[in-house]
Amino acid sequence: MLLTYGSAQGRWVLAAAVGGSAIASIDATAVNIALPAIGHEFGAGMEDLQWVVTSYTLTLAGLLLVAGALGDRYGRRRVFSIGIVWFAVASLLCAVAWNTESLIAARALQGVGAALLTPGSLAILEAVFVPADRGRAIGSWSGLTGVASAIGPFLGGWLIQAASWRLIFAINLPIAAAVVWAAHRHIPESRDPEATGRVDVTGGVLVTLGLVGVTYGLIQSVGWLALIVGLVLMTAFVLWERHTPSPVLPLHLFRSTQFTATNLVTFVVYGALGGALFLLPLQLQEVSGYTPVQAGLSLLPITIIMLLLSARSGALAARIGPRPQMTAGPILVGIGLGLFTRIGSGGDYLTEVLPAVLVLGLGLSVTVAPLTATVLAAVPSRHAGVASAVNNDVARAAALIAVAVLPAAAGLTSAAYLDAALFTDGFHTAAMICAVLCVLAGLLAAVTIRNCASQPAYPPHCRLDAPVPPVTTASASTSED
Structure with missing residues (x-):
């Protein structure tokens, strides 16, 4: 029996789905803030810090599509619950890590758990709510998960400053226990009856x-x-x-020029974001003297701007088509990233950091809704779920590769983050590389994205789990549809 949004069981289902998505979002956004503390405790170099981030993204990106198929085939609640338990156990291993290598291994295991739980958190809502209430349920899920993403850097910074970076992982355990209990008690099992054959x-x-x-x-x-x-x-x-x-990846989707071009823009923009925002907390804490809490709060205006403007941006794109905003948005993002080059040893927030953050937030608000809707509109509606999943994975893979490549491309050697002058020079170089890439992405959109005669409405729940803090981005769904 399908549930209504206002029913008691429906509220429990929504709470469990949000809780599962939230622990992954909070963890992902808090880890970047913890990198300096982790580096100092373990004596880690830049390459080690890169692996702390990328080991998680590797397993998440690699297994996300498979996990969605497993949920469709074997039960979404079952796979979601397994993912929560797996994520919690891996979080405990992260919390007790005794050296960099053990932390990296535990983060890779965390990524497996995140891959199992992420598609289920949204697929469950699609499966158990009546059609009339699905949009409202998914909108609430998106908004609350976005709040969790925004809270992550602040919470992580506070825990690091008050006690230890290890608490950003340990805090997942009670949340996971509550989510598993709620899932067992209140979420009905669901499968895709058409999901046949081998995963x-x-x-x-x-x-x-x-x-x-x-x-x-x-x-x-x-x-x-x-x-x-x-x-x-x-x-x-x-x-x-x-x-x-x-x-697991239907290649025929890429026969659509619109679909391929949008994913290329996604790859470039989210790669630039992932790389730049990996380095920013290091610049703010190691060079500019920010506390973990201050670094965590520094990007909060981006989330506020997106919450205020994303729906309006989507409505505008629905009227005029996606190309103008998919051209202007990445260019604005590039300008915002370029302004990061003004951040120096003083790191004054009002004059050096905030202008870049405001422009970056405006650029993302202009970009995200039309990008998401263009991906979905470029394929037949029956493939909307997998199209969104592919776009999600493209964003994650882009951030993964950017974190791997950007430090070396900017001349940041293994111990560079311990040398303020050297790191600042490398950070400025990296920011300019990312800025140029985003401008090129905007120009690419201008020549490849077409305005369809009739654009679909842009649903407010479309978002991609941000690879870096605390950016709320395009759709976190996977191949559940």
């Missing part, structure tokens, strides 16, 4: 191992062999997806 586990393994090889090759200075192996595995993944009867 494409081979494709998931190939893409995950391929990403591992590519990432290792890009981060490690002597990782050329790993890079070659990773590229071979990624090629094998594409060939496998072309011939397997139930691919």
Whole structure:
């Protein structure tokens, strides 16, 4: 029996879905703020800090599509609950990590749990609520998850400053216990009756191992062999997806120029964001003297601006088509990232940080809604779920690669974050690289994105879980539809 939004059970289902999504969002946004503290405790270099972030994103990005298929086939509540428990156990391992290597391994396990729970948190709402209430339920889910993403950096900064970075992982345990209890008691099981055949586990393994090889090759200075192996595995993944009867990534979607172009814009913009916002907390804390709490609060205006303007941006794009905003938005994002070059050793918030943050928030508000809706409108409606999932994974993979590549491209060596002058020079170089990439993404949208005769309404719940704090972005759904 389907549930209504106002029913007691419906509220419990929404709370469980939000709780599951929130622990992943809070954790992802808090970790960047914790990087300086982790680095100092373990004596970690830049490469180690890169792996703390990328090990999580690797397994999450590699397994996300497979996890969505597992939920459709074997039960969304079951896979969601397994993901919550897995994430909690991995969080405990992160909290008790005794060196950098153990933390990196535990973060990789955390990414597996996040991959299992992320698609289920939204798919459950789609499956259990009556059609008339699904939009409201998903809108509430998106808004509350966005609030969690915004709270993450502040909460993480407060925990680090008050006690230890380890608490940003330990705090997941009671939340996870409450979510598992609520899921068991109140979420009805659901499956996709049309999900037949074998789940494409081979494709998931190939893409995950391929990403591992590519990432290792890009981060490690002597990782050329790993890079070659990773590229071979990624090629094998594409060939496998072309011939397997139930691919985890339907390549035929990329026959749409609109779909391909939008994902290219997504890749560039979110790659630039992921790279720049990986380095920003290090710049603010190690060079500008910010406390973890101050660093966590520094990007809060971005979330506020997006909450105020995203719906209006979507409504405007529905009237005029996506191309103007998908052109102007990334260029504004690029200008905002370019303004990061004004952040120096003083790091005055009102004159150096806030102007960049305001322009960046405006650019994201202009970009996100039309980008999401263009991805969904570029494919038949029956493929909307997987199209959103692909766009989500593209954003995550872009951030993963950017975090791996950008420090070296900007000349940031292993111990650079301990040298204020050296790090500032590298950070400014990285910010300009990211700014130029976003401007190029806007120009790419101008020549590739077309305005359809009739644009769909832009749903307020479309968002991508941000790879970095605390940006609320396009849709976090996966192949559940």
